[in-house]
Amino acid sequence: MEKKTTYWQENLRLITICLVIWFIVSFGFGLLLVEPLNEFRLGGYKLGFWFAQQGSIYVFVGLIFWYGYKMNKLDKKYQAEDES
Amino acid sequence: MDELKLYTYIAVFGSFSIYFAIAWWARAASTSDFYVAGGGVTPMQNGMAIGADWMSAASFISMAGLIAFLGYGGSVFLMGWTGGYVLLAMLLAPYMRKHGKFTVPEFISDRYYSKTARIVAVVCLILASLTYIIGQMKGVGVAFSRFLEVDYGLGLGIGMAVVWFYAVLGGMKGITYTQIAQYCVLIFAYTIPAIFISFQLTGNPIPQLGLGSTLADGSGVYLLDKLDLVVTELGFKEYTTSNMNGSLDMFAYTMSLMIGTAGLPHVIMRFFTVPTAQAARSSAGYALVFIALLYTVAPAVGAMARLNLMNTIEPTAGQHLEYEKRPQWFKDWENTGLLEFEDKNGDGKIQYSADAKTNEMVKVDNDIMVLANPAIANLPNWVIALVAAGGLAAALSTAAGLLLAISSSISHDLMKGVLTPDLSEKNELMAGRIVMTLAILVSGYLGLNPPGFAAGTVALAFGLAASSIFPALMMGIFSKKMSGTAAVAGMCSGIGITMLYVFQHKGIMFIPGTSFLGDMAPNWFFGISPNAFGVVGAIVNFAVAFIVLQFTGPAPKVIQDLVENMRSPGGEQAISDH
Numbered sequence: 001m002e003k004k005t006t007y008w009q010e011n012l013r014l015i016t017i018c019l020v021i022w023f024i025v026s027f028g029f030g031l032l033l034v035e036p037l038n039e040f041r042l043g044g045y046k047l048g049f050w051f052a053q054q055g056s057i058y059v060f061v062g063l064i065f066w067y068g069y070k071m072n073k074l075d076k077k078y079q080a081e082d083e084s
Numbered sequence: 085m086d087e088l089k090l091y092t093y094i095a096v097f098g099s100f101s102i103y104f105a106i107a108w109w110a111r112a113a114s115t116s117d118f119y120v121a122g123g124g125v126t127p128m129q130n131g132m133a134i135g136a137d138w139m140s141a142a143s144f145i146s147m148a149g150l151i152a153f154l155g156y157g158g159s160v161f162l163m164g165w166t167g168g169y170v171l172l173a174m175l176l177a178p179y180m181r182k183h184g185k186f187t188v189p190e191f192i193s194d195r196y197y198s199k200t201a202r203i204v205a206v207v208c209l210i211l212a213s214l215t216y217i218i219g220q221m222k223g224v225g226v227a228f229s230r231f232l233e234v235d236y237g238l239g240l241g242i243g244m245a246v247v248w249f250y251a252v253l254g255g256m257k258g259i260t261y262t263q264i265a266q267y268c269v270l271i272f273a274y275t276i277p278a279i280f281i282s283f284q285l286t287g288n289p290i291p292q293l294g295l296g297s298t299l300a301d302g303s304g305v306y307l308l309d310k311l312d313l314v315v316t317e318l319g320f321k322e323y324t325t326s327n328m329n330g331s332l333d334m335f336a337y338t339m340s341l342m343i344g345t346a347g348l349p350h351v352i353m354r355f356f357t358v359p360t361a362q363a364a365r366s367s368a369g370y371a372l373v374f375i376a377l378l379y380t381v382a383p384a385v386g387a388m389a390r391l392n393l394m395n396t397i398e399p400t401a402g403q404h405l406e407y408e409k410r411p412q413w414f415k416d417w418e419n420t421g422l423l424e425f426e427d428k429n430g431d432g433k434i435q436y437s438a439d440a441k442t443n444e445m446v447k448v449d450n451d452i453m454v455l456a457n458p459a460i461a462n463l464p465n466w467v468i469a470l471v472a473a474g475g476l477a478a479a480l481s482t483a484a485g486l487l488l489a490i491s492s493s494i495s496h497d498l499m500k501g502v503l504t505p506d507l508s509e510k511n512e513l514m515a516g517r518i519v520m521t522l523a524i525l526v527s528g529y530l531g532l533n534p535p536g537f538a539a540g541t542v543a544l545a546f547g548l549a550a551s552s553i554f555p556a557l558m559m560g561i562f563s564k565k566m567s568g569t570a571a572v573a574g575m576c577s578g579i580g581i582t583m584l585y586v587f588q589h590k591g592i593m594f595i596p597g598t599s600f601l602g603d604m605a606p607n608w609f610f611g612i613s614p615n616a617f618g619v620v621g622a623i624v625n626f627a628v629a630f631i632v633l634q635f636t637g638p639a640p641k642v643i644q645d646l647v648e649n650m651r652s653p654g655g656e657q658a659i660s661d662h
Contacts, residue, residue: 008651015174022170026163031335034156038325043296044306049324052159053151053383054292057166057376064173064369071178072362075653 007078014070018063026056091469092231099269099473100246103480106265107250107258115509118255118516119186119492125260125357131370133260134354136267136481138165138345138371139378140216141223144270144478149453151386152393155321157328158386164338164546166372166379168345173368176346176554178361179561179650186356188349188489188553189497195560196568197643199502204575206493208552209349211579214527216348216545217486221531223479226451230420231472237532243480244528251484251524252517259484260357266477271377273474277458277467278381281388284461291384311387314394317401319438323387333616340618344546347554350482350489361653389457396460397436397445404433413459422449483527491520544586544615551621552579559629564647565638566629573632578625585621586614 029037034048042050112118125133143165151158185191189209193202221240228239250258275291282294286307298306311323320326328334345351355364397405407425417423424447425434436445455475458468495516500507507515552575559566559574612620638644 007653011651018170018174022167026167026338027335030159030163031331031338035325043293044298044308045296046308046324049156049159049308050296052156053162054295054380056163057380060166060170061369061372061376063170064365064372067174068362068365068369071365075362078652079654 007074010074011071014067014074018067021059022063025051025059030056088465088468089232091466092472095466095469095473096232096476099265099477102265103246103250103262106261107254110254110258110261112253112255112257112513115186115496115512115516117257118513119356119488119496120353121255121257121260121357123357123359127358127363127366128370129260129264130354130358130363130367131372132267132374133263133357134351134367134371135374135378136263136270136477137259137354137485138351138375138482139267139270139478140482141220141227141475141479143378143382144274145223145226145454145475146219146451148382148385148389148457149450151383152390152453153448153450154328155315155323155326155387157326157334158383160328160334160337160341162379162383164341165345166375167338167342169368169372169375171342171346171554172351172355173365176352176557176561177355177364177368180352180557181355181358181364182361182650183646184356187492187496188352188557189493190501192556192560192571193497193501195643195646196556196566196571197640198568198572201556201568201572201575202497202501204572205553205556206497208548208575208579209493210490211583212348212545212548212553213350213486213490214530215548216350217483217490217523217527218530219545220479220483220486221527223451224476224483225531226420226422227455227472227475227479230416230452230455231469233419240528240531243476243483244524247480247483247487248521248524251487252520255513255516256353256357256488259481259488260354262484263481266481267374269477270474270481271374273470273477274378274385274454275381277461277463277471278385278388280463280467281392281457281461282384285388285391291381291388295384295387307391308387311391311394314391318394318398318436321438323390329613329616333613336612336619337616340550340616340622341546343554343622344548344550344618347549347552347557348546349493349549349553350485352557353489353492354485385454385457389453389460392457392460393448393453394436397434404435406433408432410434411459413456416459417452417456420452421447422452423447487520487523487527490523491516494519547582547586547615547618547621548579550618551582551625555622555625555629559626561647561650564644565633567633567636567639569636570629570633574625574629577628578621581624582617582621585617 029048030052034052037048037051038046040047116122147161150161180191183191183194185194189202189205192205193199221243224243225236225240228234228242229236232239250262278291279289282291283289285300286294286297287300288294288297295307298304299310308324316322355367358364358367396411407427414423418425426444426446428442428444429435434444435442437443455471458471495512499515500512555578556571556575559571
């Protein structure tokens with residue numbers, strides 16, 4: 001029982017980290033901070049505009065794969081403990 | 085028959101015959117085939133199928149057009165329709181797959197140990213899915229009427245017949261494999277013209293980079309700067325900063341689309357087709373990769389189409405195109421009624437501006453931008469033909485997924501689950517097929533009398549899913565104590581307040597003239613537009629559920645154990661009925 005709680009807690013911790021990043025790149029950089037970021041440029045893109053229309057999407061993809069990778073490791077760790 | 089029409093017939097009917105062949109090969113023999121494709125789809129295949137399931141006529145046809153006219157404001161669709169996958173991968177899909185049932189209402193019924201919850205979930209699902217499907221049907225009609233020059237209604241009819249054939253025959257299994265083919269068709273159809281246009285305009289063939297590059301005309305001006313300049317000269321808002329109804333509305337709209345995405349049953353259902361929770365997580369990742377391929381190209385398509393349109397009508401500042409010399413694509417789209425010109429000052433030239441009094445392009449429908457884009461840029465005919473096939477693939481694949489969600493919720497949840505529990509598997513399969521046929525007819529009728537433009541209708545479906553299904557599922561997994569009564573109260577008040585808000589501004593059941601508050605910003609609650617209201621509905625849903633929970637007591641121990649099991653690693657069962 002205790003072990004399961006830990007697995008769940010580790011999972012919750014990962015989810016929190018991912019969702020904080022998820023929020024920052026989209027709602028933060030893409031919407032709330034768009035005007036100050038637009039002062040900077042990425043080639044022809046204003047930076048805030050780039051986050052809103054390109055950057056946030058790339059980060060989303062990265063986040064899901066990173067989360068999946070970490071969770072697979074977590075699954076293995078706890079399943080190995082179950083068997084031993 | 086001219087060359088373009090010949091190519092279009094080849095592309096459209098060629099792609100249709102592939103779908104038919106796949107449908108025949110993947111006929112459904114059991115309810116497991118019909119609802120979850122037997123449960124043996126690989127994450128990569130599932131990711132592609134989710135991509136097609138997900139990217140609808142709205143994504144393919146309307147979105148770039150919306151971005152073209154909204155500029156920066158269009159970002160809500162880009163972020164909103166992709167960010168939801170992060171939520172899906174972390175908050176819902178793996179746990180729901182671990183639980184291992186056929187449908188979303190069935191999950192809700194098990195978790196909330198209540199037939200009422202199941203019926204409420206079915207109602208929410210049908211409302212969200214039907215709203216969504218109207219947009220697909222309209223997309224099918226538009227694509228047919230433009231490219232094959234058949235009547236809008238007839239085009240709709242052909243589309244309905246095609247979906248009927250493979251969705252009814254193959255169920256989820258047929259739909260999965262046709263969706264994989266449809267994904268390939270639609271992504272080629274979308275990116276090839278974009279590559280051509282990006283190369284023409286900037287010399288860089290990768291649209292994502294082209295959008296941030298300088299123009300190839302030797303001026304050294306960045307494409308986006310040029311666009312900002314051109315549109316502001318005509319009195320439109322600056323492209324890269326034009327806000328849509330204010331920041332709060334954009335925030336709420338994006339959030340509504342994200343949680344709506346995560347709550348759409350036809351997408352969630354696709355996660356039941358893979359063997360494990362791990363596979364569900366990686367499916368979400370693959371799905372977003374395949375989706376991002378289109379979604380990062382779309383802003384380039386939108387901006388470049390807008391620039392090309394402006395340059396065609398007014399090649400250099402102050403020099404306007406003569407109406408008699410208008411290009412062929414202009415005439416073609418005038419025939420569909422989606423493009424209208426009115427010579428207000430009688431000089432025979434086309435003046436396009438933001439001022440309603442002098443603007444002579446009285447109608448430029450958002451929906452035509454992607455479809456007309458290759459012609460505006462003078463691309464070869466085979467590319468234009470490909471776009472027609474792609475638009476149809478996008479609309480048909482999403483329609484099929486939605487139809488399956490609707491029919492399974494009626495045949496499996498309402499009939500087998502509540503009304504006639506002793507229904508045999510064979511009869512349930514038959515019932516599923518009959519219900520699907522009826523659903524196609526209903527959505528076809530709604531497609532003929534659509535409320536608003538395609539993406540607008542779709543956006544509403546997200547509000548409904550966001551306010552009802554997403555909170556119920558999330559609380560079911562993340563709050564062990566959440567009880568059935570509380571969840572039902574939450575779902576009803578969430579979807580109730582969202583529908584009320586939409587109806588009061590847009591008319592009851594969208595019937596014109598029945599709205600009791602006009603649809604304009606001063607009437608909106610904190611300036612939140614009806615399409616963006618889903619997030620408020622979701623908050624109401626959460627709040628009501630937790631308040632009711634305080635008064636009615638927690639879920640029983642056996643349910644808490646069920647949740648505990650969903651949260652623990654490994655040990656998946658093959659999906660089954662019991």
